[in-house]
Amino acid sequence: MRKLSLLTSGIAVCVAGMAFANDDLVSQMDNPKQWAIQTGDYKNQRYSQLDQINADNVGDLQVAWTFSTGVLRGHEGSPLVIGDMMYVHTPFPNIVYALDLANDGKIVWKYEPKQDPDVIPVMCCDTVNRGVAYAEGKIFLHQADTKVVALDAKTGDVAWEAQNGDPAIGETNTATVLPVKDKIIVGISGGEFGVRGSVTAYDMNSGEQVWRAYSMGPDSDILVDPENTTHLGKPVGADSGTNTWEGDQWKIGGGTTWGWYSADLDENLMYYGTGNPSTWNPAQRPGDNRWSMTVMARDIDTGVAKWFYQMTPHDEWDYDGINEMILTEQEIDGTERKLLTHFDRNGLGYTMDRVTGELLVAEKFDPVVNWTTGVDMDPNSETYGRPAVVAQYSTEQNGEDVNSTGICPAALGTKDQQPAAYSPKTQLMYVPTNHVCMDYEPFRVSYTAGQPYVGATLAMYPAPGSHGGMGNFIAWDNTDGSIKWSLPEQFSVWSGALATAGDVVFYGTLEGYLKAVHAETGEELYKFKTPSGIIGNVMTYEQGGKQYIGILSGVGGWAGIGLAAGLTNPNDGLGAVGGYAALSDYTALGGQLTVFALPN
Amino acid sequence: MNYPVSLFAIGLLAGLPFIASADNLTAAYSEDGRYFTDDDVPTYNIAEDGTVDWLTFSGFRRYHAECHVCHGPDGEGSSYAPALKNSAVDMDYYDFVDVVTNGREKVSASEQSVMPGFGENPNVMCYLDDIYVYLKAHGSEAIPRGRPPKKEAKSDVIREDEDACMG
Numbered sequence: 001m002r003k004l005s006l007l008t009s010g011i012a013v014c015v016a017g018m019a020f021a022n023d024d025l026v027s028q029m030d031n032p033k034q035w036a037i038q039t040g041d042y043k044n045q046r047y048s049q050l051d052q053i054n055a056d057n058v059g060d061l062q063v064a065w066t067f068s069t070g071v072l073r074g075h076e077g078s079p080l081v082i083g084d085m086m087y088v089h090t091p092f093p094n095i096v097y098a099l100d101l102a103n104d105g106k107i108v109w110k111y112e113p114k115q116d117p118d119v120i121p122v123m124c125c126d127t128v129n130r131g132v133a134y135a136e137g138k139i140f141l142h143q144a145d146t147k148v149v150a151l152d153a154k155t156g157d158v159a160w161e162a163q164n165g166d167p168a169i170g171e172t173n174t175a176t177v178l179p180v181k182d183k184i185i186v187g188i189s190g191g192e193f194g195v196r197g198s199v200t201a202y203d204m205n206s207g208e209q210v211w212r213a214y215s216m217g218p219d220s221d222i223l224v225d226p227e228n229t230t231h232l233g234k235p236v237g238a239d240s241g242t243n244t245w246e247g248d249q250w251k252i253g254g255g256t257t258w259g260w261y262s263a264d265l266d267e268n269l270m271y272y273g274t275g276n277p278s279t280w281n282p283a284q285r286p287g288d289n290r291w292s293m294t295v296m297a298r299d300i301d302t303g304v305a306k307w308f309y310q311m312t313p314h315d316e317w318d319y320d321g322i323n324e325m326i327l328t329e330q331e332i333d334g335t336e337r338k339l340l341t342h343f344d345r346n347g348l349g350y351t352m353d354r355v356t357g358e359l360l361v362a363e364k365f366d367p368v369v370n371w372t373t374g375v376d377m378d379p380n381s382e383t384y385g386r387p388a389v390v391a392q393y394s395t396e397q398n399g400e401d402v403n404s405t406g407i408c409p410a411a412l413g414t415k416d417q418q419p420a421a422y423s424p425k426t427q428l429m430y431v432p433t434n435h436v437c438m439d440y441e442p443f444r445v446s447y448t449a450g451q452p453y454v455g456a457t458l459a460m461y462p463a464p465g466s467h468g469g470m471g472n473f474i475a476w477d478n479t480d481g482s483i484k485w486s487l488p489e490q491f492s493v494w495s496g497a498l499a500t501a502g503d504v505v506f507y508g509t510l511e512g513y514l515k516a517v518h519a520e521t522g523e524e525l526y527k528f529k530t531p532s533g534i535i536g537n538v539m540t541y542e543q544g545g546k547q548y549i550g551i552l553s554g555v556g557g558w559a560g561i562g563l564a565a566g567l568t569n570p571n572d573g574l575g576a577v578g579g580y581a582a583l584s585d586y587t588a589l590g591g592q593l594t595v596f597a598l599p600n
Numbered sequence: 601m602n603y604p605v606s607l608f609a610i611g612l613l614a615g616l617p618f619i620a621s622a623d624n625l626t627a628a629y630s631e632d633g634r635y636f637t638d639d640d641v642p643t644y645n646i647a648e649d650g651t652v653d654w655l656t657f658s659g660f661r662r663y664h665a666e667c668h669v670c671h672g673p674d675g676e677g678s679s680y681a682p683a684l685k686n687s688a689v690d691m692d693y694y695d696f697v698d699v700v701t702n703g704r705e706k707v708s709a710s711e712q713s714v715m716p717g718f719g720e721n722p723n724v725m726c727y728l729d730d731i732y733v734y735l736k737a738h739g740s741e742a743i744p745r746g747r748p749p750k751k752e753a754k755s756d757v758i759r760e761d762e763d764a765c766m767g
Contacts, residue, residue, distance in 0.1 A: 117712065122716065568746050
């Protein structure tokens, strides 16, 4: 009954969307004293209304308490706070702790799944996990081995389990899940193992699979309506998920879905991006490789796509499109619009109309980005929406076994998964970025199930001719695509930002600093060095009338692998080799939650 | 450790037996563009002008496609996995081959270190000697970090063997 009305009437969609929304989680997210979802809210704004800690007093911040997770790996994501309970997760083996905040953080329960350690080596780039989710009295954990588990939030007892993928063919998980309405929506990792990406919805109460939408393949697999699903305003047509691939390459085509998801309940849409097509050798996969590298808007109930936008057709640089989609309501050219803003690995910041999929802004959010001269913004042009590729930096045009040098950004992107924040007060986006360039040499590889399927050699180094650091923390105006201010950082900023009503923006650094800066000016107001490098996301909550700031330390992830020994620039000549900062000179492995508050 | 070339020359000249026991690095003879120690273990050869043998260059490429996502750039190690440039020097060649082929696990309360077996992966197995030789060259400081700027040409035999192995 419900599905029928949803399909037949746009009005019904709105009404049903309101009536069947997950009212529990919506109200939990609306309470600023809690941190009820990894992304802050369904809009992925990572903004808190709390203002007890503000620009005037944040300089007095002190460590209030700490908690060791017992695991020494890259700690991404953040704890959740629901009522008096805090839920802390770890990287593999994916332990979950429930801490009683009203009782000095006493451990109420601990859940430790039993996973085959064979999943560890198929997790490209560390065994990170971006945290648990909460809805309807349950905690949802998506383990490294792709098992989705629902736990009783009070006891830690298992309510249901579902196996989403198969680690034996390189399918793993690092992401959190999206609890929305009566569903849990999950993604998959393994783009470097030839996995075909998909997004899957499970019934929140039973764990039964409801729908699955692949990133490429036949229309029945990718859940499109060829006449009504659009790409830049035009129907995608039949077979759009196979007709830009040669042969069966789409079956190992990548386009994995390991980023952050957002949702608009009024439109009944969920938003996410797909990753790189595999392999990294573009010569082995001629064509646009749809729908890798694509922003996707799908119906929450059916999974059917409303619109797509492929940002980087025929990727030649590993610019995964999985970064978060931040939803806002802002004026553009005097008209209030429902916007979606996305900072892509490819170095372009996109602003779109999230209802129609219209492209409004596409600008570089790091001036050193050089692989493209920009995106064709003329709707009447043959190449509308496509980035113009600079031949010198095209690993496709230069060909196999040729080393293309000086490409900016590097494969880790101008920004990776580390999520940005948005303040409705300043109407600015606060973006953690990488400032790294690369040499890239593709070559032929063969596919073996469950084995790496890469096919390129990369060398990365700090952006030449800049400040010498490998990162920036920037403030971005998404309505015109301009940088308001930019703070140079020695290392890539690999920590998710938090903006607050106290006019403070928080982020962590790879050396381990938690930093607080002014939301208007970027002026540094506070910093504290935590026990290990930070790749987690800053969160805040209120307990007993006091505002707290929480951050996970624990260096690792891509940053810990790529930057541990320091970078070298092969184009600098031998004299400069080893001349860049090594992360191992600043921090070591760790796994700790540090919680800050103002003094009493 | 910067004199494998001169040792190689002396070895050719005199054929002295003590060279063989000196280390597992020094090239004693070459065959179709590949270099070997006196114990017939693959090794690198760096010319005075910095030109590296083909396998060392090829190993640099293959390492940075297959291995560096865990072990870090240039075999220097990472927060996730050990520095292979040292393993290649410290480990016996046959033990090195065994670990790459079959993998190994060190899983305990304080450590979750799992090396996968690459025995089924032609992108690794067809280039195992290349990767080993490259890591040994860098681990023994015969070559610095980064892409070797000059290399010997790929020999016909190496090309034929590669094609046969990759299928």
